Amino acid sequence: MKNPKLLVIGETNFIYSIILAQDRNCGYLLDLASENKIDVAIPEFSFFEVKGRIDEKFKRREDRLKETISFLNDLMRSEYHKDKLYDAKEKLKQLYMESPKEKRDVLESAEDIKSLCILMSHNVDIAYRAFIRDVANLPPYKNSDRQIYESVLSFTKNGNDYDTVIFYTSDKEDFDHQEIRDELKEQDVEIHFDSGNVVRHVMGIIGE
Amino acid sequence: MEELTNKDVAFKSQKVQKIWGSALKYIPELLEELKGVRTYEKSKTPRDW
Numbered sequence: 001m002k003n004p005k006l007l008v009i010g011e012t013n014f015i016y017s018i019i020l021a022q023d024r025n026c027g028y029l030l031d032l033a034s035e036n037k038i039d040v041a042i043p044e045f046s047f048f049e050v051k052g053r054i055d056e057k058f059k060r061r062e063d064r065l066k067e068t069i070s071f072l073n074d075l076m077r078s079e080y081h082k083d084k085l086y087d088a089k090e091k092l093k094q095l096y097m098e099s100p101k102e103k104r105d106v107l108e109s110a111e112d113i114k115s116l117c118i119l120m121s122h123n124v125d126i127a128y129r130a131f132i133r134d135v136a137n138l139p140p141y142k143n144s145d146r147q148i149y150e151s152v153l154s155f156t157k158n159g160n161d162y163d164t165v166i167f168y169t170s171d172k173e174d175f176d177h178q179e180i181r182d183e184l185k186e187q188d189v190e191i192h193f194d195s196g197n198v199v200r201h202v203m204g205i206i207g208e
Numbered sequence: 209m210e211e212l213t214n215k216d217v218a219f220k221s222q223k224v225q226k227i228w229g230s231a232l233k234y235i236p237e238l239l240e241e242l243k244g245v246r247t248y249e250k251s252k253t254p255r256d257w
């Protein structure tokens with residue numbers, strides 16, 4: 001008997017859950033993908049979102065470090081503060097200098113996740129449909145969520161070779177709407193908000 | 209949500225093992241971005257890998 005073909009679609013939180021070591025179930029699903037036991041697909045939009053956030057956080061950190069170092073320089077004009085603050089300033093300078101390398105390492109991890117997944121390309125049609133959802137006041141109601149959701153619909157709309165397709169998101173608040181459930185059901189996509197349930201379901205299907 | 213995997217065991221894939229938690233060390237403030245995901249201190253049903 002041929003192995004059942006199973007696709008798990010993750011989104012932005014799936015990436016964060018792994019690089020921030022928050023949900024081992026997501027790591028396990030990626031592990032199964034690396035062994036070709038299942039496929040994991042993630043919208044390209046989610047990778048852009050993660051990159052944007054990482055860039056922003058490092059930029060903010062670098063700005064604050066720079067400001068603090070400049071403040072220490074001001075204080076250290078007095079001999080009294082010079083001795084006391086020298087070590088602190090050197091440590092902050094070191095953090096500032098290492099920041100680009102740290103950022104590269106974190107971004108590289110996101111790229112590594114990409115290499116283990118199917119990338120769901122973003123395009124103008126998806127962006128247009130997300131816009132129309134907004135006009136029609138259809139959920140999900142946040143722009144980034146709409147872009148992700150339309151990517152999922154676009155990726156799964158023309159049928160596929162999979163026996164089971166699961167869309168997993170931990171963002172129940174924004175994605176748990178009847179309209180979404182109905183649309184996904186029409187395309188034979190199951191939606192899950194609990195990674196434990198996804199792993200249990202996957203293990204049941206692939207017989208792990 | 210229930211964690212089905214043992215938090216102390218390594219992933220089979222070296223690449224996944226390398227990626228796991230790679231951002232937590234350098235940029236813990238990124239945790240603010242996560243929605244609906246909690247940190248799991250215990251594995252309720254540990255599983256042999």
